[in-house]
Amino acid sequence: VPTALEVLVTFEEFARARLAALARYAAVLTGDRALAEDVVQEVMIRAYGRWQQIDEMAQPDAYLRRMIVNEYLSWRRRWARVVPQADAGADQLLPDFTQSHADRQAVRSELARLPRRQRAVLVLRYYEHLTDAEIAEVLDCPQGTVRSLASRALATLRVDARKQQLLGERP
């Protein structure tokens, strides 16, 4: 059985297979469907230009998710220069018709208002299920910073610290 490295995957094959998953990931990261679409499209256009190198990687998907995180963080920075920051994204969330918990929409709105790095840490920890060490690598910061960002975000969201200890800390 050939390994991933031995199979030459065309950009189009990869994009067709992974675009929806990457867009879902971007949507979770940004909390904003329109921004997620912009970010994932920009990343894919850039990935096309260097597909040969990305295709040779052991985990092109992980590399693209990392590009999406970087694009989201820098995108928001660029955007913030010209647009006043106020409730960014909160009004653009799609209504969640399937929600079973009355507080869910409130949590999503509050998540959308978090500073970008705090939100990214929560997404990487509770959606991607990365360890703090892995998150530190993605964001290129010390693990202590990751814990501090997560702690501040969870405090803002009024998440029970004891439960955070039990559920949030990864091995």
Added chain:
Amino acid sequence: VKRSVADIEAALLADSDTEWDVDRLMSNVSAGVRQRRRRNVALTAVAAAVLTVGATLPVLLLHDSGGTVPIGTTSGPTGPTTAPAPTTSSTPVSRFAADEVVLQFASVGGQTLPINAATGLPNMTFYGDGRIIQPNVNETGPQAPTLQIPWVSTISQHDLEKVVALAKGAGLGEDVDYGIPTNLAIPNSRITFNDGSGQRVILIDAMSYDAEPGLTQAQLQARQKVKDLTMQLANLSYFGIEKSRSEPYPMTALAVIAEPWSQLPDSYPHPAEKTWPGPAIPDPGPDAKNLSCVTISGDELSAVSQALQGAIVYTPWLVGGQKWFIRARPLLPHEHSCADLDW
């Protein structure tokens, strides 16, 4: 009311629970790729010349002044093909093959016309036998000659090992995260490095634009180390490394890249047509680059070199009943066919 981590996980999952029209996303991505290609092709000659100068700035930095010789002759250097390497009392035997790339800096990508990318020479290449090959940076812009002949000089094996040590000191032997800035227009740096344990290819996106958003302090520092290395290589004598006098590279094979002729605006140079004496030019490939490539060696080499003398990049060439723009450059020691160029 205190919430639990499960509430956060549920809220994030809700954000992921949306359907995406993959066909529409694919269509947008394709349109974006096409738009950026068109933007690249639509550059004016002036903008292209400015970008070419920008892309070759590292070369200006890298090229020291020891050995400027007039370029443009197609008869090759009159003296020895490479000047003798400075002698040292204990020259070690090379652990590299003569034509093996030990260290190379090249600009790739960015807003470069496909024909410029295909004919561009790496900014600097150190070979296993101590040769250093660099392009002639005076030969850029709309009046650039059709045939680009690089310079070659030599260092000793002992000094080549010093260069390897400098490169390792700059982090080129390790896995380093250089980050990805968001600027698409700037050429990327491709560094090939072999410290004896195997060849590594390091890509640094838009190395000259280190202030872009999206780069961490660690990534900026890693980039600075590589930029410092390029400055060190521009001043080899500072490190006790003696370079022989530069000579025109003695070519044994030529890569000829052709693009179908098209009407140029009045502001461009309009040199007289010439008749192509070389082999037939194949039809351009099916991709958007619209380029053809043939290699020439042996008996045909001197006739073609002679004909290229005096021609510039905008000279129209008559081949059969068709007109082409043509560029040519020697294949370097590690290159064997058109496939080895940067397409």
